[in-house]
Amino acid sequence: MTTRKSxxxxxxxxxxxxxxxMKVAVGLASGSVSILAEALHSGLDLLAAVIAWVSVRAADRPPDDEHPYGHGKLENLSGTIEAALILATALWIGAEGIERLLHPRPVQVSALALLVLAVSAAANLLVSRHLFRVARAEQSVALEAxxxxxxVDVYTSVGVLAGLALIRATGWHWLDGLIAVGLAVAIARIAWELTHRAAHPLLDARLPEAEESALVASIRxxxxxxDCHAVRSRSAGAWAYLDAHVAVAPGxxxxxxxxxEEELRARLRRHHPRLDVLLHVEPAASGEQG
Ligand SMILES: [Zn+2]
Ligand SMILES: [Zn+2]
Known part of the structure; x- marks a missing residue:
């Protein structure tokens, strides 16, 4: 499991x-801010991928004395840092794009630059498909992010590619700045979505409602x-936690x-293999008080 993920x-x-x-080389040669922005973007992606790689390995370590709940939140922490880095890139690219839009500079669009962007789009498409498959199978937040x-990077590469081809055909150099601004917006959106997904579990947000209801329904x-009440759930990386009160017949x-309790736990684990369950069994009469 761990090997496949890492x-x-x-x-x-x-x-x-x-x-x-490849992007730094053709970016410098062409003087295009949108290719350089793509290069910077890929540079941050690289850093983010390294963080994901390290955190996936670290998050899979079993619980120890210092961390009795395991290390799952490392995945959420790394996802949040990744989001902050992506947002910083978006701001830089946006500022640079506006500057180039106001003061256009000539851009040399070579066939090689277009080829590099096409290769980039194809590579990202293949890698992201593979990551999606593994992320689903292993329930890894970091890999899914x-x-x-x-x-999304597939679209940014294709967008820059189309824009540069247009510059090459028309000589509208100001387009370079405009593409960079569009790129900045697309990248900022990734950062926003990622922050939402990765950071929420750090605050012990509950599991998605459908998932929690399915677990409670299975108990009931x-x-x-x-009766089943006082239900609380949360997640940490690939792990989920559920605690609840279960009322049974007095006596x-x-x-x-x-x-x-043990049978319920086994049944719940079939819904979610990495579920940590804590049930408080109580006689039905006192169940209403808590
Ligand atoms: Zn990216
Ligand atoms: Zn109770």
Whole structure:
């Protein structure tokens, strides 16, 4: 499991390294701010991919004395840092784009520059598809964030490619700045969505409502369970946590309550293999008070 996840993260590191080198080279040669912006963007993607790679490995470590709840939140922390970096890039590219829009400079669009952008779009498409598959299978927040990100990058590369082809055909050099501004907006959106997904679990936000209701429904489905209340859920990276009160018939023995608790836990784990369940079993009469 772990190997598949970290080799997927490593693939993203390698592909981004190659893209950065190619884009910096053609960006400098052409003097185009939109290609340089793409290069900077890929540079940050590389940094983000390294963070994802390291954090996926670290987050998979089993709980230890210092971290009895495990290390899952490392994935959320790295996702949040990644989002902040992406936002910073967006601001830089936006400022540079506006400057070029106001004071256009001639841009040399070579066929090589267009080829590099086409290769970049194709590479990001292939890598993001692979990451999506692994992220779904392994329920990895960090990998999924990386996959989403790379799939948006396909559009940014294609957008810059189309714009530069237009500059080459028409000689409208101001387009370079305009493309950079559009790129900045697209990148800022990635940062916003990623912040939302990655940072919320840091504040112990509940699981998605549909997921939590499915878990509670599975508890209530047991005929021995008369009520289920005081439900709390949260997530940390690939792990989820659920605690709840389960009311049973008064007079139930401690042994029966214990067996019920274990059976419920096993059933819930079938919904979510990385679920940590804590159930408080109580007699139904006192259940209403809490
Ligand atoms: Zn990117
Ligand atoms: Zn209760």
């Amino acid at each position: 080799s997927a993260a490593r693939l993203s590191v390698f592909s981004n390294s190659a893209l950065v080198l 990386d996959a989403h990100h790379l799939s 489905a047991d005929p021995r369970v008369l 139930t023995t401690l042994e029966d309550a214990d067996r019920l």
